[in-house]
Amino acid sequence: MAIGKSPLCYLSFSLFSALLLILLATLTSGNGLQTPKFHGFSFREITVQQIQLGFKRNQFTSRRLVEFYLKEIDRINPLLKGVLELNPDALSQADKADHERSTKAAISLSPLHGVPILIKDNIATKDKMNTTAGSYALLGSVVPRDAGVVTKLRKAGAIILGKASLSEWSHFRSNNAPSGWNGRGGQGKNPYTGGDPCGSSSGSAISVAANMGAVSIGTETDGSILCPSNNNLVVGFKPTVGLTSRAGVIPISPRQDSVGPICRTVSDAVYVLDVIAGIDYNDKATIETSRYIPKGGYAQFLKADGLRGKRLGIVINPFYLGIGNDTIAIIEKHLNTLRKRGAVLLDNLEIPNLAAYGNSGSAENTAMLAEFRISLNEYLKELVASPVRSLADAIAFNKKNPKLEKLEYGQELFINAEATKGIRKAEKEALSFMNRLNREGFEKLMTKNKLDALVTPTASVSPTLAIGGFPGVIVPAGFDSDGQPFGLVFGGLKGSEPKLIEIAYGFEQATKIRKPPKL
Ligand SMILES: *[C@@H]1O[C@H](CO)[C@@H](O)[C@H](O)[C@H]1NC(C)=O
Numbered sequence: 001m002a003i004g005k006s007p008l009c010y011l012s013f014s015l016f017s018a019l020l021l022i023l024l025a026t027l028t029s030g031n032g033l034q035t036p037k038f039h040g041f042s043f044r045e046i047t048v049q050q051i052q053l054g055f056k057r058n059q060f061t062s063r064r065l066v067e068f069y070l071k072e073i074d075r076i077n078p079l080l081k082g083v084l085e086l087n088p089d090a091l092s093q094a095d096k097a098d099h100e101r102s103t104k105a106a107i108s109l110s111p112l113h114g115v116p117i118l119i120k121d122n123i124a125t126k127d128k129m130n131t132t133a134g135s136y137a138l139l140g141s142v143v144p145r146d147a148g149v150v151t152k153l154r155k156a157g158a159i160i161l162g163k164a165s166l167s168e169w170s171h172f173r174s175n176n177a178p179s180g181w182n183g184r185g186g187q188g189k190n191p192y193t194g195g196d197p198c199g200s201s202s203g204s205a206i207s208v209a210a211n212m213g214a215v216s217i218g219t220e221t222d223g224s225i226l227c228p229s230n231n232n233l234v235v236g237f238k239p240t241v242g243l244t245s246r247a248g249v250i251p252i253s254p255r256q257d258s259v260g261p262i263c264r265t266v267s268d269a270v271y272v273l274d275v276i277a278g279i280d281y282n283d284k285a286t287i288e289t290s291r292y293i294p295k296g297g298y299a300q301f302l303k304a305d306g307l308r309g310k311r312l313g314i315v316i317n318p319f320y321l322g323i324g325n326d327t328i329a330i331i332e333k334h335l336n337t338l339r340k341r342g343a344v345l346l347d348n349l350e351i352p353n354l355a356a357y358g359n360s361g362s363a364e365n366t367a368m369l370a371e372f373r374i375s376l377n378e379y380l381k382e383l384v385a386s387p388v389r390s391l392a393d394a395i396a397f398n399k400k401n402p403k404l405e406k407l408e409y410g411q412e413l414f415i416n417a418e419a420t421k422g423i424r425k426a427e428k429e430a431l432s433f434m435n436r437l438n439r440e441g442f443e444k445l446m447t448k449n450k451l452d453a454l455v456t457p458t459a460s461v462s463p464t465l466a467i468g469g470f471p472g473v474i475v476p477a478g479f480d481s482d483g484q485p486f487g488l489v490f491g492g493l494k495g496s497e498p499k500l501i502e503i504a505y506g507f508e509q510a511t512k513i514r515k516p517p518k519l
Pocket residue numbers: 085086087088128129130139140
């Protein structure tokens with residue numbers, strides 16, 4: 001794998017994308033009389049809309065698309081380790097989708113029908129695949145049913161291509177484990193730099209960035225969608241907590257966990273969100289949160305002029321500090337683009353209680369350790385069969401298998417969580433501290449200034465959003481001077497997805513930064 005950081009290398013990226021654009025233009029502009037030959041190459045960077053158009057014109061089948069991704073996974077996954085398992089039934093599911101399309105009116109089919117998707121390995125699939133959060137401790141466990149989001153994906157006709165790798169246990173075993181590492185799959189790699197993919201939804205981001213799948217889903221408790229999307233130059237969408245079902249997802253904290261899309265474009269992410277959002281009676285939070293879902297779904301907010309009239313907040317301290325000058329120059333250009341497209345930027349805003357946010361990490365940690373023990377034990381108890389039945393069992397498993405599970409990385413979060421005894425005084429204080437912080441901090445900033453979104457570079461805003469269950473979308477913004485990709489996050493109040501989509505789509509259409517890695 002040739003991973004380069006030189007300007008020359010980016011030049012070749014651009015040439016490569018130009019060629020791709022020409023190819024895709026040929027693919028999408030034809031009058032249907034000629035069927036272009038689909039060399040695997042031309043599927044690279046294909047969008048959900050282009051896939052549906054290709055299906056409609058009989059230019060290719062879902063089987064052909066699955067075969068392309070299987071070939072790419074075979075070729076590059078040994079280096080990138082973004083995919084943990086393949087679904088042995090992916091091809092037969094594709095055949096079924098192809099057959100359905102030939103018999104049903106296209107209008108009745110979901111935009112994800114026949115589209116291959118990769119699922120983070122902490123999301124249960126009741127099929128031939130394992131659901132392990134990357135750990136040998138769960139290898140061979142049998143889940144009672146598909147996760148709520150997987151049920152919705154299957155109903156929509158999506159093809160479950162495989163399980164994406166992740167930071168083991170969504171990075172809640174030890175802080176010393178490297179991002180993107182898990183016992184079963186090893187170390188995932190960033191396809192642009194060869195280095196840190198960030199986690200914990202590392203494999204979901206690596207895989208779509210490197211065109212090993214059409215779309216993917218990941219999960220976020222604090223940064224696990226936004227950060228890998230930042231590092232791998234893709235779009236990550238962390239929905240309002242409870243908008244998407246967490247039933248059947250190996251948990252950290254039901255108060256903060258959220259399942260969301262990781263895709264190459266904003267529109268792809270929105271098509272996925274439209275399918276996975278909504279009520280699931282196995283996750284009661286989805287009932288209350290469903291009031292946020294607009295009639296007609298989210299795709300209606302993919303508007304080219306979505307930035308017009310939007311009020312966007314800029315908070316320099318802390319979000320723009322410690323960023324290199326070259327990167328700041330790129331960001332300033334983007335902020336100007338936002339203005340030119342009709343957004344009103346309110347700069348030099350301040351988070352009202354910034355100092356108190358300094359203590360948010362420790363409060364979050366206190367609450368999460370106890371919530372993890374309770375919710376993980378519930379998840380493990382529900383399994384039909386499993387090598388481990390409790391957090392205590394998982395700790396013992398790691399001690400018994402120090403090589404397999406690289407115990408040298410430690411398991412102090414497991415041990416500290418096991419020492420908790422439910423939501424008691426310390427946890428209650430931490431929770432009320434965070435509630436006050438949200439109310440007097442982020443929420444006040446947003447409402448006082450009538451903001452539609454806060455704009456921040458990289459994923460550094462993730463704790464601010466995480467502790468309040470707030471949504472955020474990250475969109476590719478460029479490369480820093482080390483060749484590391486980064487994105488811009490648009491974060492908002494609960495239920496503000498429609499506005500975030502308008503803003504993120506408007507920014508993406510105005511900039512079109514994303515380029516595939518050179519592999
Ligand atoms: C699931 O794990 C078992 C080992 O317990 C393995 O034999 C099997 O191949 C795995 N499934 C897939 C689809 O990789």
